[in-house]
Amino acid sequence: MIRHTGANMETVRKSNRSAILKFINDNGPVSRKDLAQVIGLTPAAVTQICTDLLGEGILAETGTNSKSQGAGRKKILLDINYDVAYVFAITIEPEDTVIALSNLQGKQIAIKKCKTDGEKPPEEFLGDVAKSCISLKEAHPKIAKKLTMAGVGITGLVDESQGISSKAYGIWDEPVDVRGILSGKLDMPVLVENNVHALAIAELIYGTGREHDNLMVIKWGPGVGCAMIIDQQVYEGRHNKAAELGHFIVEPNGVKCSCGRRGCLETKISYQALNQIRPFAETDLGNAYEEAVKEGKEKAFDEAIDIFARSIVNSATIMAPDRIVLTGDLFASERIRQKLIAACGSYDEAWGQGKVVYSELWDRENYLGPVAICAKYLLF
Ligand SMILES: [Zn+2]
Numbered sequence: 001m002i003r004h005t006g007a008n009m010e011t012v013r014k015s016n017r018s019a020i021l022k023f024i025n026d027n028g029p030v031s032r033k034d035l036a037q038v039i040g041l042t043p044a045a046v047t048q049i050c051t052d053l054l055g056e057g058i059l060a061e062t063g064t065n066s067k068s069q070g071a072g073r074k075k076i077l078l079d080i081n082y083d084v085a086y087v088f089a090i091t092i093e094p095e096d097t098v099i100a101l102s103n104l105q106g107k108q109i110a111i112k113k114c115k116t117d118g119e120k121p122p123e124e125f126l127g128d129v130a131k132s133c134i135s136l137k138e139a140h141p142k143i144a145k146k147l148t149m150a151g152v153g154i155t156g157l158v159d160e161s162q163g164i165s166s167k168a169y170g171i172w173d174e175p176v177d178v179r180g181i182l183s184g185k186l187d188m189p190v191l192v193e194n195n196v197h198a199l200a201i202a203e204l205i206y207g208t209g210r211e212h213d214n215l216m217v218i219k220w221g222p223g224v225g226c227a228m229i230i231d232q233q234v235y236e237g238r239h240n241k242a243a244e245l246g247h248f249i250v251e252p253n254g255v256k257c258s259c260g261r262r263g264c265l266e267t268k269i270s271y272q273a274l275n276q277i278r279p280f281a282e283t284d285l286g287n288a289y290e291e292a293v294k295e296g297k298e299k300a301f302d303e304a305i306d307i308f309a310r311s312i313v314n315s316a317t318i319m320a321p322d323r324i325v326l327t328g329d330l331f332a333s334e335r336i337r338q339k340l341i342a343a344c345g346s347y348d349e350a351w352g353q354g355k356v357v358y359s360e361l362w363d364r365e366n367y368l369g370p371v372a373i374c375a376k377y378l379l380f
Helices: 009-026 030-041 041-057 122-139 176-184 195-206 271-277 285-294 299-321 332-347 370-378
Strands: 060-066 076-080 087-094 097-104 110-116 147-154 157-159 164-167 190-194 217-218 225-232 322-325 356-358
Touching: 009 030, 009 041, 009 076, 009 110, 030 041, 030 076, 041 060, 076 285, 087 122, 087 195, 087 370, 097 122, 097 322, 097 370, 110 332, 122 176, 147 176, 147 370, 157 190, 164 176, 176 190, 190 195, 190 370, 195 217, 195 322, 195 370, 225 299, 271 285, 271 299, 285 332, 299 332, 299 356, 322 332, 332 356
Parallel strands: 087 147, 147 190, 217 322, 322 356
Antiparallel strands: 060 076, 087 097, 097 110, 157 164, 217 225
16 A cells, blocks of 8 residues: 655644654753754754743753853753653563553663463453553552553554554464553553564664664564564554564475464574473573583574574565664573674674674563653654
8 A cells, every 4th residue: 555645734843843852862962053953943943842842841951061161151951851751561472471660761660570361361361461550550659640651562463553463473363452452441542562563663762773774673582573674664564564584484394383384484493493402491592502512402503593594684685774683582692692693694794793783672671662662652
């Protein structure tokens, strides 16, 4: 479908606001004068937008630029007030569900983890999630008034425009109206996104995307997830099915995959597949590898990593991202990361060290995606 979208005054106003806020988010506090220069708007237009944003509490004045001291008038700098709103950040994955309370910068106020219960009817399970949210809210009365919305990141196919989880592999098979159910129980707006797309948006706002426009974000564990950011936007593709790296066919007539095809990358390198080479805890691939070396089984691991690297380099050849960002439990092992990066570099040195990077958000990846989708909606 081809989109034909015109730009009315309101669209232009929003886009100018977003540009100002994204610049401050990526570069830190800035004066109105410098903003006008970098954004390419007149000083009067910038002043007007900033006055609105100050009035809404989204921007705050933060003192002066020390560099300008002694050189005439001091500049007043503007910064984003990320405490202007708080959100529930809910991540639903096949094993665990994480519920966090956070400001718009990902500053965590509280966090709860529970088992994802796919056996329960979805409405009942989401009812439990809502109860956890409400108990977090009650435990933090000071910020309760500023709790504005909830963001949900969920495994599988998501129709984010309707807030529906169309197919959450390993959780529930039928479409579930996550937004409808949760917004009723929480009495607030709810945004729903695929969990890896949400993480990619987190990279865009808080991570590598502050310096680069085009990213490939790869999440490893328990399966393989991938998202492409092109010109600062997540590329969704037809039916939101873009960037299914885990379903690259790497072996003709191989093992049957959850998607219905045979020989997908996931059938070779998912947690389940690697666990068959040598059992290990999900966060402990590094030790499993060490043990496999002792037992003479490392070849199977090396082959899996090599197939993964080849798939990554092939995808990068099509997309030509500025950076490939690695995230997820199975990348927690530095040894495995380095092996993968070296394998990528062996196929093409352009995709080795420096271009393939470990996410700087790794210690917050279990809740930052849903925070980011809310921040994108409210600020950018
Ligand atoms: Zn597949």
